[in-house]
Each structure stands twice: as C-alpha cells, then as structure tokens.
Amino acid sequence: MSLYSFAYGLALWICEVIAWVFNTIGATGIGGWLVTPGVVEFLQIIIVALIVFIVGFLVSITFIWEERKVLGRLMDRRGTQVGFLGLFQNFADGLKAFIKEIIIPKDVDKWVYDAAPVILIGISCFMIGLIPWGPDFYLANLTNGVLLVFAAFSIAPFAILIGGWASNNKYTVMGGMRAAGQLISYEVPLLLSVASVVVLSGSLNFLVIVQQQQDSVWYIFPLIIGFIVFIVALIAEIERIPFDLPEAEAELVEGWMTEYGGMRFGLVMLAEYVRAYVACSIAVLLFLGGWSGPSFIWPEVWFLLKVFLLFAFFIWVRGALLRVTTKQILGIGWKRLMPLALVNLGIAIALRMTGVF
Amino acid sequence: MAEMWLNMGPQHPFTHGLWNLRVKLDGETIVDADPIVGYLHRGWEKLAENRMYPQIIPMADRLCYGASMSWEHLYCNTIENMMELEVPDRAKYIRTIVLEAQRIGSHLMWLAALGTDLGSYTIFLYSVRERELFLDLMQNLCGARMTYNYCRIGGVRNDVPANFERDFDRVLTHFLNRMNDLESLMDRSSVFRLRMEDTGVISGEQARNLGVTGPNLRGSGVEYDVRKDDPYEVYGDLDFRTCFEKEGDSFARYRVRMDEMRESCNIIRQAIKRMPKGPYRLKPPRNAPKGKTGWAHVEDPRGEGFMYVIGNGDDHPYRLKVRSPIFVTVSAAPVMLIGYKIADVPAIMGSVDMCLGETDR
Amino acid sequence: MAEKKQKKGKRPRAIMWDPMVVVARETVRHTIHSPNTVLYPWERLVIADGFRGRPGLVLDKCIGCGICKRICPTTCIEMVEIELPGKGKVDRPKLNLGRCMMCGYCAEYCPKNAMLVTPEYELAAYSRKDLIYDPFKLQYEDRPGCEVDIIEVKISEAKSGIIGTNIKTGENIRDYPQADDKKCIGCSKCEKVCPAGAVEMYEKGKNEKGKPIRRPKFDPAKCVSCEQCVDNCPKECISMVEVK
Numbered sequence: 015m016s017l018y019s020f021a022y023g024l025a026l027w028i029c030e031v032i033a034w035v036f037n038t039i040g041a042t043g044i045g046g047w048l049v050t051p052g053v054v055e056f057l058q059i060i061i062v063a064l065i066v067f068i069v070g071f072l073v074s075i076t077f078i079w080e081e082r083k084v085l086g087r088l089m090d091r092r093g094t095q096v097g098f099l100g101l102f103q104n105f106a107d108g109l110k111a112f113i114k115e116i117i118i119p120k121d122v123d124k125w126v127y128d129a130a131p132v133i134l135i136g137i138s139c140f141m142i143g144l145i146p147w148g149p150d151f152y153l154a155n156l157t158n159g160v161l162l163v164f165a166a167f168s169i170a171p172f173a174i175l176i177g178g179w180a181s182n183n184k185y186t187v188m189g190g191m192r193a194a195g196q197l198i199s200y201e202v203p204l205l206l207s208v209a210s211v212v213v214l215s216g217s218l219n220f221l222v223i224v225q226q227q228q229d230s231v232w233y234i235f236p237l238i239i240g241f242i243v244f245i246v247a248l249i250a251e252i253e254r255i256p257f258d259l260p261e262a263e264a265e266l267v268e269g270w271m272t273e274y275g276g277m278r279f280g281l282v283m284l285a286e287y288v289r290a291y292v293a294c295s296i297a298v299l300l301f302l303g304g305w306s307g308p309s310f311i312w313p314e315v316w317f318l319l320k321v322f323l324l325f326a327f328f329i330w331v332r333g334a335l336l337r338v339t340t341k342q343i344l345g346i347g348w349k350r351l352m353p354l355a356l357v358n359l360g361i362a363i364a365l366r367m368t369g370v371f
Numbered sequence: 372m373a374e375m376w377l378n379m380g381p382q383h384p385f386t387h388g389l390w391n392l393r394v395k396l397d398g399e400t401i402v403d404a405d406p407i408v409g410y411l412h413r414g415w416e417k418l419a420e421n422r423m424y425p426q427i428i429p430m431a432d433r434l435c436y437g438a439s440m441s442w443e444h445l446y447c448n449t450i451e452n453m454m455e456l457e458v459p460d461r462a463k464y465i466r467t468i469v470l471e472a473q474r475i476g477s478h479l480m481w482l483a484a485l486g487t488d489l490g491s492y493t494i495f496l497y498s499v500r501e502r503e504l505f506l507d508l509m510q511n512l513c514g515a516r517m518t519y520n521y522c523r524i525g526g527v528r529n530d531v532p533a534n535f536e537r538d539f540d541r542v543l544t545h546f547l548n549r550m551n552d553l554e555s556l557m558d559r560s561s562v563f564r565l566r567m568e569d570t571g572v573i574s575g576e577q578a579r580n581l582g583v584t585g586p587n588l589r590g591s592g593v594e595y596d597v598r599k600d601d602p603y604e605v606y607g608d609l610d611f612r613t614c615f616e617k618e619g620d621s622f623a624r625y626r627v628r629m630d631e632m633r634e635s636c637n638i639i640r641q642a643i644k645r646m647p648k649g650p651y652r653l654k655p656p657r658n659a660p661k662g663k664t665g666w667a668h669v670e671d672p673r674g675e676g677f678m679y680v681i682g683n684g685d686d687h688p689y690r691l692k693v694r695s696p697i698f699v700t701v702s703a704a705p706v707m708l709i710g711y712k713i714a715d716v717p718a719i720m721g722s723v724d725m726c727l728g729e730t731d732r
Numbered sequence: 733m734a735e736k737k738q739k740k741g742k743r744p745r746a747i748m749w750d751p752m753v754v755v756a757r758e759t760v761r762h763t764i765h766s767p768n769t770v771l772y773p774w775e776r777l778v779i780a781d782g783f784r785g786r787p788g789l790v791l792d793k794c795i796g797c798g799i800c801k802r803i804c805p806t807t808c809i810e811m812v813e814i815e816l817p818g819k820g821k822v823d824r825p826k827l828n829l830g831r832c833m834m835c836g837y838c839a840e841y842c843p844k845n846a847m848l849v850t851p852e853y854e855l856a857a858y859s860r861k862d863l864i865y866d867p868f869k870l871q872y873e874d875r876p877g878c879e880v881d882i883i884e885v886k887i888s889e890a891k892s893g894i895i896g897t898n899i900k901t902g903e904n905i906r907d908y909p910q911a912d913d914k915k916c917i918g919c920s921k922c923e924k925v926c927p928a929g930a931v932e933m934y935e936k937g938k939n940e941k942g943k944p945i946r947r948p949k950f951d952p953a954k955c956v957s958c959e960q961c962v963d964n965c966p967k968e969c970i971s972m973v974e975v976k
Contacts, residue, residue: 088759089496090768184377255490256562259714334755336562337490339714340399426805429835459890493755500768507780514784514849520835525884528840532781552754559750650885650896654905657974 016150017062025057063143066153070142073318074284074291075104080322081329088333111280119273123180130177131274134170135281138288141166145295146220148305148313159220160208163296167251170289171197178270189270192259192340197251199347204247206355207240210362211300224304232303236365240358241301243351245327248297250343252290254328256335257343294324374402379716381410387484387720388727392704399712404705408698411731419691424450424524424655427691432518434693435729438477440469440509441671442729443522448603449678450524453665454656462526462653463604464646468539469512469521470604471635471642475546476505477672478628481724482553485625488717489566494556501549504542511538525653536643543636554629567622571707571719574619581703584696585674586631587723589615590624597670609641621722628724657686673697673724695729781877784836785852786865787827788872791816793846796823797927797958800838800847806831809838814867824867830860839880843900843928843956848878887976907972908952909961915969918946922961922970930954931961 029048036045047053079094079101086093094100118127144163146152156162171194178190211233212218215226227233234241250257271282298304298320305313338346380391389410395403415434419427431446432439444466451458458466479502486494506516511532513521521528557563573583575591588595596613598606614630616623659682668677674696683689700723707719762768770777801809808831811823825838825847838847850872857863872878885896886905897905908930911922923931930953933946948961948970962970 087762087767088755089493090500090758090762091496092767092769092771095771184375258490330752330755330759333493334556334751335491335560336486336494336566338562339566339712341712341714342565422805423803425837426803429805429833429837456887457890459885497758510780510783514780514782514836515834518833518835520784520837529880530883552758555754556751650890650894652882652884652896653890654884654886654975656976657907657972 017065017152018058018150021058021061021065022054025054025061029054029057062153066143066151067139069147070145070291071139071288073321074142074288077287077291077322077325078104078107080325084326084329085333088330108280111277114276116276116278119182121182122273123182126176126180127273130173130180131278131281131285133173134177134285135288137166137169137173138285138292141292142288145292145299146224147317149221149224151314152221155221156219158218160212160218160223160296160300163292164205164208167289167292168197168201170251174270177274181270181273183273186270186272189272193253193270196253196257196259196340196343196347199344200247200250200351203243203347203351203355204251206352206359207237207244207247208300210237210240210355210359213359213362213366216366220299220304224299224306227303228306232301232306234301234303236370237301237358237362239354239361243355243358244297244301246346246351248293249328249331250347252286252293254290255332256338258337259340259343290325290328291321294321294328297324377713387725388730390701390725390727390730392716392720394708394713394716396713399714401708401711401713401716404708406701406704408701408727408730411727413732415732416691416693420688423686424659424688427688428522428524429518429520432520433728434695434732435671435673435726436517437480437726437728438473438672439518440473440521441477441669442676443519444470445667445669445671445676445678447522447524448667448669449665449680450655450659451665452667453659453663453680453682454524456525456653456655458526459650459653460605460647461649462651464642465527465531465651466522467604467606467609468639468642468646469509469527471638472505472508472539474672475632475635476502476509478632479505481628481672481721484724485718485721488721489563494553497549497553497556501546501553504546508538508542511535523652524655526651528652530651539639539643543639547633547636550629550633557625564622566715566718567620567625567722569620570711570715571621571624571722572619573703573707577706578619578703581706582699583674583703584699585671586624586627587674587700587703589613590627591619592617597668597675601668603667603669605642605645606638608645609638611638611641621718624722658682658684659686659688660684661689671696671729673726673729674700676729693729693732695732697724697726698730701725701730779851779853782849782880783851783853784834784849786829786834786850786855787832787836787838787870788848788850788852788878789825789867789870790846790848790874791824791867791871793844793874794824794842794867795844795846795927795956797843797956798823798825798960799841799843799956799958800825802959803837803841805835805837806833808832812866825870826867827865827870829855829857829863829865836880839878840882843958845879845881845900848872848874849880850878903953905975906952906955907957907974908955909950909959909970910973911948911950911965912969912971913947915967916947917967919966920946920948921964921966922948925960925964927958927960928954928956930956 026049033045033048036042036048082103083093083100094103096103096106141163143153144156144159144166146155174197175190175194178186178193211223214233214237215223217223217226271279274282295317298317302320302324305317307313307316374395374397376393376395378391378393381389391407391410393405393407394401415430419430422430428443428446431442434442479498483495483498483502486492486498509519510516512535513519513528573587573591575588575593578588578591579593584595592615594613594615597603599613611634614627614634616626661682661684663682664680666677666679668675676696677694679692681689704720704723707723708716711719796811798811801811808828809825810828812826813821814824815821836849839845839849852872855863882899883896884899884905885894897903899905918933920933923933930951932949932951934949935944936947937945939945957972959972962972
C-alpha cells in the first residue's frame with residue numbers, strides 16, 4: 015500500500031466525519047462540498063506532506079543522538095545519558111533553545127538578520143520532502159528530483175553569507191565569507207559526480223535511478239572514484255570537521271553564527287543536521303542502491319539503516335581528523351577533487367557509450 | 372579588505388589562559404602582532420615578601436599550575452642555594468623522578484590543548500586520559516593531584532609510598548605503548564602535517580637573540596638544555612640525550628616535546644633503579660642572613676626558569692624575583708606570526724605552549 | 733631526525749587513513765571494555781590514602797597552640813574561644829574554607845596531630861557564611877591515614893645515616909625558647925599563655941626590696957615551638973634557639 019493511497023483513505027475518512035457533523039446540523043451544502051474529490055485530494059496531500067516531514071525531521075534529530083553517542087565511544091567516554099539511552103537529550107536541547115532570552119546586537123541589519131536562519135531552515139525542510147524513502151513512500155515523484163534537490167542545497171551559501179554580513183561583527187563577516195567560498199568551491203566536484211551517475215542511469219528521477227541500480231549493480235562499484243569525491247565534497251558542504259573552518263571555535267568563536275542566540279541558533283543547528291540527513295540520503299540513493307536489499311525487511315528500513323551507517327562513517331572521519339585551513343580546503347577542492355571528478359565523468363561516459371550500462 | 376586589528380582574546384575559546392593577542396590583518400595574512408599579557412597578574416613577588424619561607428612553597432605551586440612541581444622545586448633550590456644547604460641524596464633522586472613525571476604530565480596537557488586548537492577533541496581526550504595515570508601516581512605520593520606542595524626546603528615532604536616502583540613501572544610501560552598510538556594519530560596524519568609544517572618558523576639565531584629557551588629553542592636547532600649544560604639534582608649522573616630538531620617550525624617543536632616525553636620515561640627508570648636509602652628531609656634554618664643572595668635555574672617543561680632571592684635577616688625574604696620562560700617567548704610571538712595566515716595562529720601558539728600563570732605571576 | 737620525517741612523509745593518498753585506523757581500533761576497544769567515564773555522582777573515583785581534602789580537627793587532642801594559624805599561607809585559620817566541658821574556655825581553630833587551599837600545612841605542623849587531612853572533597857555550600865567552619869563543624873574522626881608526620885634530620889646528623897626524627901614525638905629536634913635575662917621583668921605572662929605547660933617560673937634570688945626575682949625556665953622536651961611566649965612577652969625578651 016503506498017503512502018498516497020493510505021493518505022487518501024485517511025483524508026476521505028476525516029472529510030466524511032466532518033461532513034456528517036455538518037449534515038446533522040443541517041448545512042448540507044458544506045457537507046456535500048467536503049466530500050468532493052478536490053477537497054479530499056487537497057487534504058491527502060497535506061497529510062502526506064505532514065507524515066514525510068515529521069518522519070524526516072525525527073530522523074534528523076536522531077542523527078544528533080547518533081553523533082553524540084558514537085563520538086563519545088570513539089573518544090573513550092559515554093555520550094549523553096539524559097533519559098533512556100540518551101534519547102531525551104534532543105528535546106532537552108530544544109527546550110533550552112526555546113526558553114533562552116533573545117539578544118539582538120544593536121546595529122544589525124534587521125530584516126536580513128532575521129531572514130538568514132529562516133532561509134536556511136526553510137530550504138532544509140523543503141529538501142526533506144524531496145527524498146523518497148521507498149518505492150511507495152514519497153511525497154513527490156519529480157522527473158527532475160535530483161536537479162531540484164541540488165538547487166535547494168546550493169542556496170545555503172547565500173543564507174550564510176547574508177547572515178554573517180548582517181551581524182555587524184568582524185568575526186562573522188570573515189566566517190561568512192569563508193563559508194561561502196568553501197561551499198561554492200565544493201559544489202563543482204559534487205555536481206560533476208552527480209552528473210556521472212545521471213549519465214549512467216539516464217534519468218534525473220530518484221525512483222528511476224534506484225530502480226536501475228536494483229536491476230544492474232550499485233553505482234558505487236563502477237564509479238568508486240566518484241563516490242569518494244562525492245563523500246569528501248559532501249563533508250565539506252555540510253561543514254563538518256575536517257572542513258569545519260567557518261565555525262572554528264578556536265579562532266572565530268562560532269564563525270558566522272556568533273550573534274545568533276536562543277531559538278535562532280537552535281534553528282541553525284537543526285538546519286545543519288537536516289542538511290546532513292539530506293546529504294546522506296542523497297548519497298545512499300545515488301550510489302548505494304537506495305532501498306535495495308533482501309526482501310525480508312521493509313525497503314524503508316533498509317534505506318534508514320544505510321543512511322545511519324553512512325552517517326556513522328562521517329562521525330568516524332570527524333573523530334579522527336583535524337580541521338583543515340582555508341587555503342588547504344580550497345586547494346583540495348580545486349586541485350585534487352576537480353580532476354578526479356572529471357576522470358570519473360569520463361569513466362561514466364565510456365561505460366555508457368560502450369553499452370555496458 | 373583594508374587592514375584591520377583583530378583582538379583574539381581576552382575572552383576566547385583559545386584555551387591556554389587569559390591573554391590578548393592583537394593581530395593586524397591584511398585580508399587573511401598577518402602583518403603585525405601585539406600580544407598583551409597581564410590579565411592574570413596576582414602580585415606574586417610582592418606577596419612573597421610578606422610570608423615565611425615555608426609558606427611560599429604552596430604559592431610557588433600556583434605560578435604555573437600545569438607544571439607545579441617544577442616551580443616548587445625551583446623555589447626550594449633557590450632557598451637552599453642561599454642558605455647553602457646540602458640536600459640528602461635520596462631526596463635528590465625522588466625530586467628527579469617527580470620532576471620528570473611532571474614533565475610528562477605537562478607535555479600531555481600541552482598536547483591536549485593543541486588538539487582542541489586544531490579541532491580534534493579525540494587527541495584531547497586521549498592525552499588527558501594518559502595524564503590521569505600520572506596524576507594518580509602523584510596522588511599516591513603526596514595526596515594532591517594538581518598543586519602538590521611536596522618539595523620542602525631541604526628535601527621532600529614524605530617518603531615514597533609502598534609499591535612506588537611497581538606502580539611507576541606499570542604506568543611507564545602502558546604509557547610507552549599508548550605513545551605509539553598517539554603519535555600515529557598525529558605524525559602520520561596528513562592533515563596535521565599540513566597544518567603544522569612550515570608555519571611559525573623561527574631560526575636559531577632569532578630565537579637565541581630574543582631569549583627563547585626550552586623546547587621552543589631546541590626546535591630551531593640550538594642544543595641548549597639546562598639539565599645537560601648546568602646539571603642540578605642528579606641529572607649529571609644519569610644518561611639521557613637532548614632532543615632537538617633543526618627546522619624551527621611548529622612541527623619541529625611538536626616533535627621535540629614528544630621525544631622529550633620518551634626520554635623522561637628513560638630517566639625515571641634509571642633514577643628508580645639507583646635510588647639510595649637514607650634521609651629525605653633536612654631541617655632548614657629559620658632565618659636567612661641579611662643581604663645574602665641565592666639563585667637557581669632549572670629546565671622547566673616550558674623553558675628555563677630562574678629565581679633569585681635576597682634574604683632579610685629574619686624568616687621573610689626581602690625580594691624574590693621570578694624569570695618565567697613563557698613571558699620571554701611571548702615577545703617572540705610576532706616573529707613567529709608575521710607572514711602567515713590567521714588560520715595558522717592556533718597551530719603556532721599551540722606549539723609554543725603558553726601557560727599564563729607563570730607569565731603574569 | 734630529518735630522515736625519519738621524510739620516511740613518514742611518504743603517506744597514503746589525499747585522505748588520511750592511519751588516524752582512522754587507530755581510532756577504529758580504539759573504538760572497538762572501548763566498546764568491549766566500557767569507556768573511561770566515571771558516572772559521577774553514582775560512581776566515584778577511588779582516592780588515595782593521605783588525600784588532602786578539607787582539614788579536620790580532633791577536638792580532644794588540640795591544645796590551642798595556634799601553630800596552624802601561624803603557618804597557614806592564606807590566613808584562613810583564626811583562634812576562637814569556645815567552651816569545652818571539663819576544660820572551660822579554650823582557644824580552638826576556626827577555618828574559613830573559602831580561603832583554604834588544602835595545602836596540608838596545618839596538619840603537617842600540628843604538634844599533637846590534632847589537625848588532619850581528610851578525604852572530603854564535596855564541600856559546596858550555598859553561601860559564604862556556610863563555608864566558615866567553627867571548631868565543632870571542623871571535627872573529623874581520627875584515623876591513622878589522615879595524620880601527617882614530619883620526619884626531619886638535623887644538618888649536623890645528615891651524613892650519619894639516620895633517617896630522621898619525628899618532630900612531633902622526638903627529642904632534641906624542636907626549637908625551644910630562651911629568655912634574655914636583662915630584659916625580663918618576671919611578669920610570668922609566658923607561663924600563663926604556654927599551651928603545653930613547658931614554662932616554669934623559678935626564683936633566682938631576691939631584689940633590693942626583698943621580693944623574689946622570678947625568671948622562666950623552658951623545658952625543651954615539652955615545648956611545641958608555638959611561639960606564643962615570644963608573641964605575648966611584654967618586653968619582647970624571648971627568642972627561639974634553633975636546634976641544628
């Protein structure tokens with residue numbers, strides 16, 4: 015049973031209940047209008063969007079829990095202990111962010127300062143809806159899914175730059191510019207690797223790509239160089255150590271987020287983890303076969319398992335390595351990843367032309 | 372972007388203590404640096420003029436709380452030189468062992484701070500975990516983990532506990548194994564080398580002229596170690612080598628300290644084997660003659676520490692002067708910083724091992 | 733050292749593998765043996781004998797000599813007068829824990845081992861007033877591991893092979909006072925303030941009016957070197973003789 019049909023049944027039931035209430039009190043016009051297909055479909059879409067959003071959101075929050083626990087084990091300590099297995103820590107953090115006093119510095123550019131975290135979290139939540147979880151569990155089955163996700167992904171440098179600039183602080187300006195430079199320069203290897211996958215599968219639709227991988231082989235095997243380039247570029251895009259310089263605490267306090275307090279900071283941190291979730295999901299969908307796996311487990315569970323494992327790999331990388339400086343980040347981005355991405359694209363084109371795929 | 376002065380500190384998650392580093396930036400390059408210290412000044416030298424000689428020992432602990440035994444020992448040596456006391460042999464061996472254990476502990480703390488500055492909390496936690504073992508050894512010996520109050524004028528406070536040799540042997544064996552792990556986390560990590568190599572270069576000539584001592588000097592190729600050039604305690608009888616490197620960059624200073632940790636293990640093992648039995652604490656005179664002076668210098672984990680005392684005729688000193696190695700090295704900071712990027716600042720200042728307690732006194 | 737660095741400089745490719753191997757190995761080790769965390773306050777670290785927590789007082793042993801007050805580097809001890817059954821009004825130490833730096837000097841120099849180093853380190857309070865411990869709050873049960881002894885060897889005996897004498901119980905090791913005969917007026921104040929009963933006034937002849945001249949006699953075996961007589965003598969005629 016697909017998500018849409020389940021939501022249709024639920025929406026119909028809700029509309030019938032409300033229509034029955036209206037019919038009993040005598041307003042049969044509204045009652046009749048409520049059970050028309052247009053209204054039910056509208057409600058159906060809202061229910062699907064709500065379900066997908068809530069599930070994606072909860073998974074992002076679980077990423078925070080996973081990071082703290084796994085990182086704790088790496089460093090020979092226990093992670094969070096609040097609540098059962100530490101799961102309550104996220105809600106405690108959210109509550110803390112909520113009840114803090116909001117302090118706005120004096121000479122900030124008010125509209126821009128307010129807009130930056132809103133843009134960031136808005137874009138991130140928009141991307142949650144574009145990720146399909148299983149063959150029947152998705153919000154939108156777009157023919158250009160990949161393109162739209164990456165377009166939304168790339169608005170983040172804009173939000174960071176204006177956020178840093180509007181805060182009226184030397185440190186945040188530097189942090190914002192560094193972040194923008196880093197993110198923009200890593201877009202190119204990222205998109206080149208994605209281009210190689212698209213060349214091999216022939217479509218920009220996530221569902222079609224996963225279907226192709228189920229039919230042939232997971233794309234990580236022919237495109238291993240592309241996978242590595244993609245992963246490194248992804249770590250740089252979501253601003254984790256070792257590419258952490260925009261938020262480097264040792265030098266620039268918190269980088270571009272310094273002047274944001276209270277819930278604004280909570281939203282920005284949340285946006286970071288939502289972007290991490292979206293990034294891991296895209297990597298799994300494009301390279302690791304999406305939800306393909308033995309059929310005794312639901313495909314959605316397989317998908318989640320792979321996403322969590324990939325994120326555990328990211329945490330492992332964070333635990334072992336140090337921060338890299340800006341000059342070296344840009345050097346790695348342009349001098350090492352670009353040629354490898356081009357080589358990878360060449361391999362993909364060759365495989366496609368010779369008819370292997 | 373135009374040139375601007377940036378304040379790194381005094382409130383900064385830069386670890387290392389409370390000081391202000393003003394750098395003049397041209398884009399991302401540093402063109403000038405101006406360190407400002409003095410936020411932690413407690414008037415130590417004046418406070419010492421109002422206290423009896425034994426009462427100053429816990430205060431000397433707090434000069435540099437990361438390496439307290441070293442400063443206690445320096446102070447006791449100074450007073451012993453002034454009063455011309457001959458410390459018993461067993462006390463000298465115990466002091467040497469404890470000083471070298473303190474050197475390892477201080478270098479591990481430096482490593483932890485360096486790890487956090489560069490962004491790797493893993494290094495921080497691993498180093499601090501190893502340091503806990505040494506703190507436990509000191510706790511067994513004298514009852515405290517950080518400010519020991521163990522050296523006395525004329526010896527040490529109490530004799531070593533039972534199982535001293537066995538505990539030290541176990542800890543050193545375990546620590547040398549762990550050092551291999553720690554080193555592969557850092558030496559063989561290309562990111563670490565990218566950040567530390569060719570940054571903060573200071574030549575041997577410049578370092579000598581500016582008065583830099585300790586591992587910072589030995590990282591630039593000058594082979595000067597007070598333990599070898601002017602031996603005190605029992606260093607003259609033990610067999611160890613001076614660790615030095617030639618390049619003068621941050622990586623060289625890092626390597627010097629890692630090698631020093633291994634040499635310290637060596638020294639401790641030799642000293643434990645040769646420790647004689649006998650008395651360990653001498654009854655010092657109460658008063659020092661008026662106008663009598665005394666001085667001593669030691670190899671502190673951070674450089675050459677030096678103290679000078681003038682007696683007053685009764686049991687208070689007339690003047691007690693402290694020369695702190697990091698106070699001098701901070702003045703060399705501009706030489707090490709100019710020409711590099713601002714992202715290199717934590718790596719460079721982290722490799723210099725600032726301890727603000729002794730800088731500001 | 734240069735060749736070693738170059739050999740290690742031949743590293744694997746762009747992304748570093750060695751630290752990740754080390755960290756992976758350590759993670760497995762930390763999962764098999766539990767991590768190094770001590771879940772305070774449900775678990776606590778084991779502390780050594782002789783750990784220097786807050787100072788403690790054994791009221792029965794204290795003689796009110798005030799050496800702890802003299803030797804404390806932060807002047808956190810004050811002598812206050814309290815009423816004890818059987819002894820009347822006596823001076824006992826009051827400690828300001830806010831200033832105390834747990835150096836252990838009061839326990840080390842106390843002549844009767846009445847001040848102890850205790851293993852108590854959880855000392856938080858809600859106000860500064862709660863941190864001032866009067867002699868009754870300062871009490872602690874006497875245990876052998878909490879006492880600190882000084883075993884010193886005199887300079888004259890340093891080469892003779894003895895390990896040292898315990899200052900608190902030994903003979904001929906503590907400094908004792910002596911009075912300047914010309915300045916002393918025989919007021920016997922030193923006899924009244926001595927907490928250890930080491931001063932005795934004896935008669936030394938008669939003056940021109942026929943009244944007896946009294947001079948103090950100090951007993952080095954009983955004296956604890958508290959210097960109360962030195963501080964309280966109105967003519968400042970007492971000084972300490974050092975035993976070298």
